[in-house]
Amino acid sequence: MSRIRGIEAKLIKIQKDRLPDLDSRSNKYVEIKKKNEESFEYKSDVENDQITDLLLKLPKLTKIFDVHKKIGEGTFSSVYLGSLKQHAALPDVQKRWFAIKHLVPTAHPARIEHELRCLRDMGGKDNVIGVELCLRNLDTIVFVMPYIPHRKFSEYLGDMDAEEVRQYMYALLVALRHVHSFGVIHRDVKPSNFLYDRENRRYLLVDFGLAQRASSEPPPAALEAPRKRPRELDECTNDAKRMALDLSLGARGAAAAPVAPRRPFLPKVQIPKHNIPKVNPGACGCAGAGGVCTACAARPAARAPRAGTQGFRPPEVLLKSPRQGTRVDTWAAGVVLASLLTARYPFFRAADDVSALAELADLLGTEPLRRAAHALGRRIVTSSRRRGLCLRKLAARLRGPAPPPAPPPAPPPCAHCRLPAPHCLCRDDARPADAIDAAATVAGFPDAAFALAAKLLEPLPAERYSAQRALDHPFLAAPAPRSGE
Structure with missing residues (x-):
């Protein structure tokens, strides 16, 4: 009996020792919940203030x-x-x-x-x-x-079957064909700008804030992103700034005091164009090297449109080529299709242009990217060569179950990545990426879907599919419902 009482006393002591932990966890939970509610209320208050401010101004x-x-x-x-x-x-x-x-x-x-x-x-x-x-x-x-009511792309990305993906891409390319027929580049094609009412099968391409006319020339300065003011324009005294403010407000009875002169500054030395040596890519000192020689450094900086969302920019935008056309949008449509096939969004995650080019080299291979850069008048220097990945193998790996362990004897590893055959994602040299096997399916999608993705993700703009040509592709050639049906 005394032994049982001793065990009960120990249990009571253990429970008392744990009470502070339970209380602290409970208090922490209440604190986090209160904090979330306060942040939600704060967000709601901010949005209500913005709506009130808009209604007052308009x-x-x-x-x-x-x-x-x-x-x-x-x-x-x-x-x-x-x-x-x-x-x-x-x-x-x-x-x-x-x-x-x-x-x-x-x-x-x-x-x-x-x-x-x-x-x-x-x-x-x-x-x-x-x-x-x-x-x-x-x-x-x-x-x-x-x-139209719509949901986030990530909420239904993994639930779409082959037919729904076909209808989605058909509707997107129909919209792009219509926009391109007016000679306009949308420049910001991405899932959040292509609204999808899944219940009623309705689609809308939105947000033309970055759209521009398709032309070989850069856009006018009025349509470019605002640049920083030159330092010399900001080098005026406080009195001059205050005087300019008073004049803009139109103060009554204020005497127009003379504006203080700007502080002198040294003009930038401009190198005459005829003094810049012409550089032959084959004879330049920095050709094929990871550096820039003096002659190349004296060249004017490249100027080309760069509007768009990171992860959806084609090579011609990343390389700042002035030759940009409507194929900028079909590349972005190819990225959307790759996300649908692999159930991964965003498909590319680079934070800057150099990292984005490295991601393209991993997927497409360094040689196709170099050929595209050469055709655009650019040069890409890499520290190593990349063979490129097979989108079919990648989709099967990401969408399907994990590959079973290789039965003995194990198949020989890939000669390029040194991985066993079930784990290899390298491109297949024996078969072009745009070839179609009508009887084959990969991860539940027809082989033609991957062939279309390969033509939309072609690094060279001249060989990339247009919206009209993509609509004639076997994957999209089947009859699709019209808009609004």
């Missing part, structure tokens, strides 16, 4: 629409969900919903005008979003566009 908007919540935000705009005021008494399912895009006040007027023209001229058909209304008051501008 009184016409509040007379027509009820603005409910923010549904998107980017570098140049914020998007809100709105409905007609006259439909306020109707249930939500009967209301007509709109996406209200508020452009940042610092956006250049030429860029805003170009986006509005794109929406007006091209929108409303072939899965391209249109514009219903444009409102402006001083520097506050909003575009009112149709809204």
Whole structure:
């Protein structure tokens, strides 16, 4: 009996010793929950303040629409969900919903005008979003566009079968074909800009804020990203800045004091073009080396459009080639298709252009990338050669179960990566990447889907498929439902 009482006493002591830990965990849980609720409330308060501020700056908007919540935000705009005021008494399912895009006040007027023209001229058909209304008051501008319910790309990426992927890519390329027929490059094709209403099979290509005319020349300065001011423009005294502010405000009765002169600065030495030696790539001192010689350093910096989202930029954009056309968008469509086939998003994760080129070299191989760079008037120097990966093997590895252990005797390893045959992802030299085996399927997808991805991810723009040619590909040639069906 005494022994049992002793055991009970020990158990009670152990429980008492654990009580502080349990209490501390409980308190920590309550603290984290409270913190999350506070952050959510803070976020809601911030969004409500932004909506209130927008309605105060644009009184016409509040007379027509009820603005409910923010549904998107980017570098140049914020998007809100709105409905007609006259439909306020109707249930939500009967209301007509709109996406209200508020452009940042610092956006250049030429860029805003170009986006509005794109929406007006091209929108409303072939899965391209249109514009219903444009409102402006001083520097506050909003575009009112149709809204379709949609979910994040990552939520349904792994659930799409071959037929749904075919319909998705067909709708995307139909939209790109329509945009390209106007001689316009979208330049920001990605899943978040291609809205997909999965329940009703509706699609919308949105956000033409970075769109530009397809031309071999760089875009005008008015449509380029803002650059930093030269140092000499900022070298004025505080008195001069204050005087400029007073003049901009139009202060009444203020005497126009003389503006203080700028401090002198030394002009930059400009090297005449005729003094820059012509460099032959075969005879240049830095040709084939990981360095830059004096003659090449004296060349003017490359200037080319670079708008777009990292991970969806083709080689011609990463290499700053001025020869950019509509194939910029079909490359991005190829990246989207690769994500759908491998169930991995984002497919490329590089943080800068050099890392992005390294990722392309791993996937496509260094030699195809070098040939594309040479055709674009650029040169790529790598420390090692990459053979490239087979997208079919990669999709099978990422989507399928882990490969079984190799039965004895083990097959010979790959001569290039030294991995056993079931684990090798190297390209197959005996078969081109765009070849189609009509009877083969990989990870539940027909072989033609991988052949189309290979043609869309062609590094050389001249050999890359256009939107029209991609629509004629066997993977997409089957009849597909029309927009809105």
